[in-house]
Structures are given as C-alpha cells and as structure tokens.
Amino acid sequence: MPETSTIRENLKRLRVERGLSQEGLAEKSGLSKATIAKLEQGRRQGERTTTLMRLANALDVELGELVGKRERLGEDRDGASVLAVRDAILSPSLLPGLPGLDAEDHGDPTPLPDLTAAVTTAWEAYWAGEFGKVAAAVPGLITEARLTHRSLGPAAAAPLAQAYQLGACLMVHFGRDDLAAIGAERGIVAAAEGDDEWQWATVQGTYAWVLHHQARLAEAEDLAMRVAEQIEPSFSAPDEHLAAWGNLLMTALAPACAAGKDPKDYVSKAAAAAERIGHRVDVYQTGFGPATVAMQAVHAYAVLKKPGQALKAAKNVRVGNLRGISRARHLLDVARAHVDAGQPRAAETTLAEARAMSRVWFRHQGLARTLAAEVREIQTRPSPVIRAMCRDLGIE
Structure with a gap:
C-alpha cells in the first residue's frame, strides 16, 4: 500500500x-x-x-x-484533471425538472459509429495503462455520449454505458471509490435502457469491483453472483454470453478470496466456460478466456497465502493471451507469491517486469507499493532496482 x-x-x-x-x-x-x-x-x-x-x-x-x-499521473497527466472527470459524472444536466441546466450537452450529436470508435480507443488506452490519456478523454466522451443518447435513445445506450464504466474504472485507480460507484451506477442505468442484457451484466460487474475496493466484500461477491445467476448461459450459448458470465464469476472470486473463502467453485465453473470458448474473447471492453481463469486461480492462491500453489498455477498462464494491464496485474500476484515464499530477488525481478509494462498504472497499484516495501525490508542491502522503484512509488 x-x-x-x-x-x-x-x-x-x-x-x-x-x-x-x-x-x-x-x-x-x-x-x-x-x-x-x-x-x-x-x-x-x-x-x-x-x-x-x-x-x-x-x-x-x-x-x-x-x-x-491519490492520483499519481506524474508527467503523464496530458493536461487532464480528476475534477473534470468528476464534473462529467456529476453533471447538473442530469438533474430532473430544472430547465437550462443541460446547456453543456447542446449541439449536434456525434454519429454513433464515430462515438463507438472513440469509446473503444479510450478503452484501449486504459488497457495499455495510459491513464493520462484516459483522464483527458473521459469527460468529453461522457458528454458526447449523453448528447448522442438523447438524440438516438436506446441505440446509443451501449457507448454511454461504456463511457461511464470507463470513468468508474479510472476513478478506482485514482482512489475515488465513491465517485467510481456513481459512475458505475450511471453506466448500469444507461445499459438498462438498451436491449443487451450481457452489456448490462458487464457494467454490474464493474459496480461489484468498486464495492470490493470499498472493502464491502460480501456485497461485492453477492452482487456479482446474483447477476451471474440471472444471465447463466447454456453450454451452447454464444461466446459473448459465456464471456460475460465468466467474467462475473471471476469478479465474485476476488472478494471471496479476500474474505478467506475457497474459490474452487468459481474457478471450476469459469474454467468450463473458458474451455468451451477455447480462446480469449474481447467483449464489452473486457476480455475472457482460458488465460483469464488461470490468472485468477493464481490470484486466489496468492491472496490465500498459498505461494507454492500460486507459483505452480502461474506456469499454466499464457501471459500473452491476457489483455493489456491484466498481464501486469498477474505479475503482481506472482511477485506476491515470491515474497511469501521467501524469494525476494525473484519478487524484485517480477515487479520490475510489471512496472516496465506501464509505469503510470504501476504507480496506482496499492499491491505494488506493498510488495516493493516488503522486498526492500527483507533485503539486507536493498538493490538499486528496488530503491529506485520505492522512490518512484513514493515510499519513504
């Protein structure tokens, strides 16, 4: 931390x-x-x-x-402000019954294909760990998506939901969990106006993730599971349906492990869905596949302080099949297992590899700060690598 x-x-x-x-x-x-x-x-x-x-x-x-x-964009800010994201999520234009407050949303709506492409580009920056670019893009995206949604109605529900969802995910990394919850809630409302239940379920998963970060573990697990039960697919369901369902199971797994529960049931069900798909499916700005389930199994063992099992399971993870910063997040779990196994040099190497994937993302990870501090404390003479890492993370 x-x-x-x-x-x-x-x-x-x-x-x-x-x-x-x-x-x-x-x-x-x-x-x-x-x-x-x-x-x-x-x-x-x-x-x-x-x-x-x-x-x-x-x-x-x-x-x-x-x-x-707190926000740790450093030199990668790109002129962005967390306050601008806050203002977009909490816009007065959403207040009912008060004419004149929606002036910021006046103008010509962005064509739906252009809006969808812009939202996808911003999500790609998120998965690349380019939080400065994301913070700069989100306020305008939310405003444009609201305007297009007002013009087109349910047809524009998906990009509006995903714009809010993106803002929520970013705010979690910046430590603004209450604001993230509001963003996720507004994304759920937008998705509910469309006709895609799997999209709606995916944003519900983001809300459950926010609850986890608020330390509301039981609520996070319960929400993810209730939504998963609602959309539970048949074995012959489309890949997108299986992926949305599998991601909810993986979302429920994390708070369950944090509460000390056995994740075996979640892993086995998600593994069956992933095996049925056979490859990574990118859907609703998320990814799901066999590598996702294997990664979450490593996470479960690492959180439950079973480093030997975590490191063994890590050998089954095809890191190249993980999406963007999920790869770096997986490496943090591997580093945690190395620390618990009394292998500080291996932990240092793994941390350095995760940091190289996205230094901005790395600076926002509490687990990265936890592990860097632990490795420095364990080492009799901290290496130049771990000392530089601690300085970059703001650790005294």
Whole structure:
C-alpha cells in the first residue's frame, strides 16, 4: 500500500477521532494490538490490503482515506484533471425538472459509429495503462455520449454505458471509490435502457469491483453472483454470453478470496466456460478466456497465502493471451507469491517486469507499493532496482 508515514498518521488520527484505544480498535477489527501498534509506529511496512480493509471497516472510513490513495499521473497527466472527470459524472444536466441546466450537452450529436470508435480507443488506452490519456478523454466522451443518447435513445445506450464504466474504472485507480460507484451506477442505468442484457451484466460487474475496493466484500461477491445467476448461459450459448458470465464469476472470486473463502467453485465453473470458448474473447471492453481463469486461480492462491500453489498455477498462464494491464496485474500476484515464499530477488525481478509494462498504472497499484516495501525490508542491502522503484512509488 502507500507510504508507511501516511498510514501511520492516518491510522492514529482516525483512531483518536473515534475515541478508540489501540485495544479497542484491535477488538473491532479482529487484529492484534501489536499489529496496530506497529502500524502506528511505522514499524510495519507494506501492510496487506486485507488487513487495511479490516481497519478501514472498523474505523468506518473508505480504504482510500486510511491509506492516502491519490492520483499519481506524474508527467503523464496530458493536461487532464480528476475534477473534470468528476464534473462529467456529476453533471447538473442530469438533474430532473430544472430547465437550462443541460446547456453543456447542446449541439449536434456525434454519429454513433464515430462515438463507438472513440469509446473503444479510450478503452484501449486504459488497457495499455495510459491513464493520462484516459483522464483527458473521459469527460468529453461522457458528454458526447449523453448528447448522442438523447438524440438516438436506446441505440446509443451501449457507448454511454461504456463511457461511464470507463470513468468508474479510472476513478478506482485514482482512489475515488465513491465517485467510481456513481459512475458505475450511471453506466448500469444507461445499459438498462438498451436491449443487451450481457452489456448490462458487464457494467454490474464493474459496480461489484468498486464495492470490493470499498472493502464491502460480501456485497461485492453477492452482487456479482446474483447477476451471474440471472444471465447463466447454456453450454451452447454464444461466446459473448459465456464471456460475460465468466467474467462475473471471476469478479465474485476476488472478494471471496479476500474474505478467506475457497474459490474452487468459481474457478471450476469459469474454467468450463473458458474451455468451451477455447480462446480469449474481447467483449464489452473486457476480455475472457482460458488465460483469464488461470490468472485468477493464481490470484486466489496468492491472496490465500498459498505461494507454492500460486507459483505452480502461474506456469499454466499464457501471459500473452491476457489483455493489456491484466498481464501486469498477474505479475503482481506472482511477485506476491515470491515474497511469501521467501524469494525476494525473484519478487524484485517480477515487479520490475510489471512496472516496465506501464509505469503510470504501476504507480496506482496499492499491491505494488506493498510488495516493493516488503522486498526492500527483507533485503539486507536493498538493490538499486528496488530503491529506485520505492522512490518512484513514493515510499519513504
């Protein structure tokens, strides 16, 4: 996660504001007093997300408030502003019954093929980890998509839903989880106006992912599974249907593992769908296939602290078949398994490989900061590579 000093200061401040002693917070969170004391003293570095989620829930705050997660675009900003994305998602033009507030959406609607192509291009930048480009594009995309939707109605529901969904995904990486939830909700509303249930289900999956990042694990898993049950396909269903369903299973798997549950059922069902498809299917701006399921199996073992099984499963992942930053995300799980297996040099090499795929994306990953801090702490003499990585991640 982020800098040790940030967690130390925020944890103590929030605990005192709520009138809790370290013993009281330990009781509410289910953690030991020693863990909390070490975090407040800055003697525990690279704390795991699951631990921080329990603390955030016990303190009744967003995870981002505890860890100080923030935008880290650096030189890749491209003149973009998170505030511009916020203003597009929370536009007053959406308020009912107040004429004149929709001035920003006046003008000629963008032709549907052009709008669809623009949304797809922005998603490609997202999967490439080019968050500066995405942040620059999202406000205009949402505005154009709203205007086209007002003109064409349900025919333009898909690009509007995907524009909101893209904004939601970006805001998760920037630590704006509440704003991400609103963006995902508006994407769901837009998708519901169309006639594609699989599109609607996919945006529901994004909402479940946001709930996971809000440390609402049970709700995230339940939502993803309820939607998956609603669209459950037959074995002879089209690839797109199987992919939408399989992705929901994989979305449910992540919070289940974070809660310590056995993911075997999710993996087996998704693996059957992936085997039926036989290759990666890119649908609704996501990807699903055998490599996706194998990657999530590695994630499950890594989260459950079974490094041997995680590293064994990683040998079955065809990284080249993963989409964009999913490859880098997979490498973080492999690095986590190496750390837990007591292999800091292998973890360092894997982290460096993930960072090389997209330095902007890497800077926004709490797990990357966690692992870099842990590797530095384990090494008797931290290597130049890990020292440079820690500086880039803002770790003291």
